[in-house]
Amino acid sequence: MAPDPMKGAMGARDAAARRAMILLELKRLADTGRGIECLPRLVDAAGTDRAVLALHVWLIDQAVFGSGRERALNHLRRACEWTGARPDRSPGTLTVGWLLDERTGGARLLAWLTALACDRTIGGWTPPPPDPYA
Numbered sequence: 001m002a003p004d005p006m007k008g009a010m011g012a013r014d015a016a017a018r019r020a021m022i023l024l025e026l027k028r029l030a031d032t033g034r035g036i037e038c039l040p041r042l043v044d045a046a047g048t049d050r051a052v053l054a055l056h057v058w059l060i061d062q063a064v065f066g067s068g069r070e071r072a073l074n075h076l077r078r079a080c081e082w083t084g085a086r087p088d089r090s091p092g093t094l095t096v097g098w099l100l101d102e103r104t105g106g107a108r109l110l111a112w113l114t115a116l117a118c119d120r121t122i123g124g125w126t127p128p129p130p131d132p133y134a
Helices: 005-031 035-048 050-054 057-065 069-083 107-117
Strands: none
Touching: 005 035, 005 050, 005 057, 005 107, 035 050, 057 069, 057 107, 069 107
């Protein structure tokens, strides 16, 4: 028996709507001063809804940190460089599933968050210079 194309199309539309809803929720949290809740909410949603795993990471960067597309892609390029990841295509195709892949032990997530933290346009953090006397 062949799969019903109508069910497939409705399933894809439903998954896209759920991804849009989590993006809106993350944007609302960030815009109301509750940005610290965004990452735990994203990880929780990814653990309970497989559709969230297909969400593009650059869209999260835009929603939560207000980055433009190119800046968001630069964050992902940096994370790939730092972790030695070689995406098959553009960093714009990288998803939450790629970011949270447990086989990396959290390295991709940490690299992406570090790239965000080092971005001064987001209010980034600059590591202190090395202490020659330490």
